[in-house]
Amino acid sequence: xxxxxxxxxxxxxxxxxAMFAAGLSLIFGVMRLVNIAHGDLIVLAAYVSLMxxxxxxxxPLTSLxxxxxxxxxxxxxxxxxxxxxxxxxxxxxxxxxxxxxxIIIQNxxxxxxxxxxxxxxAGAIEVHTVQLVQGVWIGVLPxxxxxxxxxxxxxxxxxxxxxxLGRAFRATSxxxxxxxxxxxxxxxxxxxxxxxxxAVVAIAGVFLAVRANFDPAIGPARLIFGFEAxxxxxxxxxxxxxxxxxxxxxxxxIGAQIDPGWQLLAGHIxxxxxxxxxxxxxxxxxxx
Amino acid sequence: MSRVEHAxxxxxxxxxxxxxxxxxxxxxxxxxxxxxxxxxxxxFTFVALASLWNLLAGYSGLVSxxxxxxxxxxxxxxxxxxxxxxxxxxxxxxxxxxxxxxVAVPVAALIFRLRxxxxxxxxxxxxEVFRLLASQISVLGGGSGISLPASAVIAMAPSRQMRExxxxxxxxxxxxxxxxxxxxxxxxxxxxxxxxIRDNELAAQSNGIDVARIKxxxxxxxxFGTAMIGALIFLQKLRISPDTAFSVNDxxxxxxxxxxIGGIGRVEGPIIGTIVFFAxxxxxxxxxxxxxxxxxxxxxxxxxxxxxxxxxLIVERFGWxxxxxxxxxxxxxxxxxxx
Amino acid sequence: MPDxxxxxxxxxxxxxxxxxxxxxxxxxxxxxxxxxxGANGAGKSTLLKSIAGxxxxxxxxxxFDGASITGLSAFEVVAHGIALVxxxxxxxxxxxxxxxLLIGGQSRRGGPWSLTRVYQLFPALEERRRLPATALSGxxxxxxxxxxxxxxNPRLLLCDEISLGLAPIVIRDIYSQLPKIVGEGLSxxxxxxxxxxxxxxxxxxxxxxxxxxxxEGAARELTRDAIAAAYFxx
Numbered sequence: 001x002x003x004x005x006x007x008x009x010x011x012x013x014x015x016x017x018a019m020f021a022a023g024l025s026l027i028f029g030v031m032r033l034v035n036i037a038h039g040d041l042i043v044l045a046a047y048v049s050l051m052x053x054x055x056x057x058x059x060p061l062t063s064l065x066x067x068x069x070x071x072x073x074x075x076x077x078x079x080x081x082x083x084x085x086x087x088x089x090x091x092x093x094x095x096x097x098x099x100x101x102x103i104i105i106q107n108x109x110x111x112x113x114x115x116x117x118x119x120x121x122a123g124a125i126e127v128h129t130v131q132l133v134q135g136v137w138i139g140v141l142p143x144x145x146x147x148x149x150x151x152x153x154x155x156x157x158x159x160x161x162x163x164x165l166g167r168a169f170r171a172t173s174x175x176x177x178x179x180x181x182x183x184x185x186x187x188x189x190x191x192x193x194x195x196x197x198x199a200v201v202a203i204a205g206v207f208l209a210v211r212a213n214f215d216p217a218i219g220p221a222r223l224i225f226g227f228e229a230x231x232x233x234x235x236x237x238x239x240x241x242x243x244x245x246x247x248x249x250x251x252x253x254i255g256a257q258i259d260p261g262w263q264l265l266a267g268h269i270x271x272x273x274x275x276x277x278x279x280x281x282x283x284x285x286x287x288x
Numbered sequence: 289m290s291r292v293e294h295a296x297x298x299x300x301x302x303x304x305x306x307x308x309x310x311x312x313x314x315x316x317x318x319x320x321x322x323x324x325x326x327x328x329x330x331x332f333t334f335v336a337l338a339s340l341w342n343l344l345a346g347y348s349g350l351v352s353x354x355x356x357x358x359x360x361x362x363x364x365x366x367x368x369x370x371x372x373x374x375x376x377x378x379x380x381x382x383x384x385x386x387x388x389x390x391v392a393v394p395v396a397a398l399i400f401r402l403r404x405x406x407x408x409x410x411x412x413x414x415x416e417v418f419r420l421l422a423s424q425i426s427v428l429g430g431g432s433g434i435s436l437p438a439s440a441v442i443a444m445a446p447s448r449q450m451r452e453x454x455x456x457x458x459x460x461x462x463x464x465x466x467x468x469x470x471x472x473x474x475x476x477x478x479x480x481x482x483x484x485i486r487d488n489e490l491a492a493q494s495n496g497i498d499v500a501r502i503k504x505x506x507x508x509x510x511x512f513g514t515a516m517i518g519a520l521i522f523l524q525k526l527r528i529s530p531d532t533a534f535s536v537n538d539x540x541x542x543x544x545x546x547x548x549i550g551g552i553g554r555v556e557g558p559i560i561g562t563i564v565f566f567a568x569x570x571x572x573x574x575x576x577x578x579x580x581x582x583x584x585x586x587x588x589x590x591x592x593x594x595x596x597x598x599x600x601l602i603v604e605r606f607g608w609x610x611x612x613x614x615x616x617x618x619x620x621x622x623x624x625x626x627x
Numbered sequence: 628m629p630d631x632x633x634x635x636x637x638x639x640x641x642x643x644x645x646x647x648x649x650x651x652x653x654x655x656x657x658x659x660x661x662x663x664x665g666a667n668g669a670g671k672s673t674l675l676k677s678i679a680g681x682x683x684x685x686x687x688x689x690x691f692d693g694a695s696i697t698g699l700s701a702f703e704v705v706a707h708g709i710a711l712v713x714x715x716x717x718x719x720x721x722x723x724x725x726x727x728l729l730i731g732g733q734s735r736r737g738g739p740w741s742l743t744r745v746y747q748l749f750p751a752l753e754e755r756r757r758l759p760a761t762a763l764s765g766x767x768x769x770x771x772x773x774x775x776x777x778x779x780n781p782r783l784l785l786c787d788e789i790s791l792g793l794a795p796i797v798i799r800d801i802y803s804q805l806p807k808i809v810g811e812g813l814s815x816x817x818x819x820x821x822x823x824x825x826x827x828x829x830x831x832x833x834x835x836x837x838x839x840x841x842x843e844g845a846a847r848e849l850t851r852d853a854i855a856a857a858y859f860x861x
Binding site for chain 2: 033034036082085086091092093094095096097099100101102103104106107108110111220221223224227228231261264265268269271272275276279
Binding site: 164167168171174178180181184185186 | 705729
């Protein structure tokens with residue numbers, strides 16, 4: 001029974017990892033850009049939520065109403081003003097610019113907020129539990145987070161395959177020049193993709209902040225979790241990314257149960273094993 | 289009959305300057321104070337690390353943000369050999385190299401399955417794994433780290449001054465060896481292949497260059513050098529911990545910034561970059577995270593508006609080459625008989 | 628005299644250091660069908676790309692309906708009413724046939740062309756509307772590419788080598804639909820390797836040779852010899 005609990009916890013946090021991954025996977029799909037500052041932007045969202053909750057006196061979940069549009073706007077401007085200039089055949093500029101951005105965000109947050117650990121309080125809901133089946137209890141908050149994660153993944157799928165914007169994303173990703181011939185301003189499309197990515201990042205950041213302590217330095221680890229979830233699940237598949245996140249979460253939970261120091265290692269090892277045995281991921285989207 | 293000539297007028301001057309500088313630096317223990325010597329060793333190690341990173345990223349297209357894996361590996365190998373096996377510290381440095389190279393082989397087998405930016409993050413994951421493993425090794429201090437035992441320190445040399453001189457000369461020698469090694473590699477057949485890969489990987493492949501094999505060789509050689517430098521760094525520090533050994537800021541961020549600002553894809557770049565970096569650090573002193581923030585901003589600006597770095601700008605403007613790395617075909621006339 | 632629909636005046640085009648067009652000029656009146664012929668590498672596609680905004684011409688001027696469109700980006704040119712059917716079809720592989728058509732209508736210009744009209748023109752597409760675009764035959768892909776361009780309700784349609792890689796019967800089939808398109812008030816520039824087809828479909832012919840206009844005139848007035856001379860530069 002204890003192991004069932006452990007696995008459940010792993011599945012629930014896997015949802016959060018999938019949200020880390022979803023934003024990353026989206027922009028890679030649309031513009032072949034890997035944003036090394038992705039994890040730091042998640043942390044940035046957490047701090048924005050901190051500021052909103054402190055100054056307006058609202059709860060973290062309510063702060064989402066402000067944090068999501070703010071981060072989306074940040075994403076739009078970031079892509080339009082800076083990252084669009086790095087796109088092209090050369091691999092170095094986007095990598096090094098987003099790496100520089102990562103350093104800037106980390107140290108900027110350090111200057112503004114110090115290295116102190118913070119956490120957002122969501123109130124009583126943090127301690128509520130609900131009984132799934134006989135003898136198995138899970139926290140209400142982790143459950144809500146998981147459901148939201150699934151909803152986000154489903155929403156993104158819907159957007160990509162049922163809306164005009166999603167069509168524009170796919171077309172631009174296929175053939176930038178011909179997409180222009182359709183009347184699409186690709187600079188704007190890329191910026192919209194980044195805005196969407198950061199909207200997801202905002203949700204992930206707020207959930208992260210409520211769930212655990214955060215400080216300016218934890219960004220890179222979130223990037224790595226997101227990245228591992230994408231690779232385990234397989235490139236190009238949103239549902240694969242969700243499953244990848246869950247597998248990662250469960251691996252970490254099992255590792256932690258064996259020995260607390262092994263939590264992160266277990267996740268990395270599972271990632272490396274999958275990379276060795278099935279590098280295309282478990283559920284890659286067949287292209288074509 | 290024809291031969292390839294590497295030197296240019298400016299490179300002859302460059303080599304002369306290098307030799308003169310080397311002699312002056314070799315004599316530094318006699319004219320510099322202790323503080324300066326430590327600073328110089330730090331500069332040497334950064335020139336070496338940046339040059340090795342440049343070889344990977346600027347020449348082979350393997351952008352790694354995880355070289356701290358090998359810096360830390362080298363450091364931990366040194367401490368392990370000294371503490372557990374009672375090896376002489378300086379010998380340990382030279383053993384760390386080959387072991388680092390050996391470790392690089394299975395690592396490469398794994399992460400070479402990833403491409404581009406995903407490869408970069410993969411290198412980061414590997415560094416994280418090394419860090420986590422290191423903190424599990426209690427005989428080497430676990431998460432809090434360990435200091436080099438006094439007995440080993442004394443084994444290096446009886447007096448502190450002699451020890452510092454030894455470390456200084458080692459640093460200078462290793463860095464010079466790394467630079468010379470890189471120049472030799474670039475002047476060789478493999479180096480020509482690397483330059484081709486740097487300019488256009490697909491074209492290089494279709495011209496029969498075994499790109500995968502060369503990348504593996506370069507990755508392993510870089511790990512070899514990086515591990516030795518890492519061992520030296522932590523020998524100087526006399527103390528190691530997982531966080532300092534595998535620090536992304538110290539061993540990757542600074543290295544990348546140095547190379548980007550100095551000039552990627554050119555051997556002279558890391559040298560210029562290190563000088564600029566340390567000049568800035570001396571003048572901006574204790575700004576802490578603000579300093580890193582500015583470095584990040586400068587790197588972004590340079591990457592977007594001067595992607596060839598400072599040395600790149602100089603080459604474009606003056607056509608200088610500080611090192612004999614050019615290739616010029618010199619045709620010699622037949623002296624007699626039928627053409 | 629009213630402005631011509633399209634006026635290209637003395638444009639030069641470069642790929643890096645290589646010059647592909649030298650002072651090319653061309654005029655299209657409303658309702659006209661012009662053919663641009665020439666050997667491989669003569670600059671035909673380059674001309675269309677320059678008009679469509681995929682390439683920026685150095686020197687010279689392009690005016691559409693009286694307004695200057697020189698240097699505009701491709702997506703802006705579409706808004707003015709020029710659509711390009713690119714060489715090689717270049718449908719979006721990640722989209723279905725219908726999605727390819729729908730995205731053609733992204734710019735939301737008013738006009739007679741709609742999904743229904745395009746399906747009327749090319750019924751084979753309606754049967755296959757939910758298939759990925761890559762599942763179509765060459766001829767069907769060409770129809771889809773033309774339909775996609777029509778969805779933006781252009782005033783001028785640029786067709787780049789639509790007969791490339793297609794069987795003669797398919798080519799005839801597609802060309803037989805062109806009069807219906809022109810009948811709706813569309814003007815056409817067709818770039819063709821198939822000279823016979825081009826001369827049958829067009830009112831006016833331009834022959835390019837190594838980046839220059841070597842011959843121009845009404846299709847019916849030009850002799851075979853004159854065309855051959857201009858084509859090969861003999």
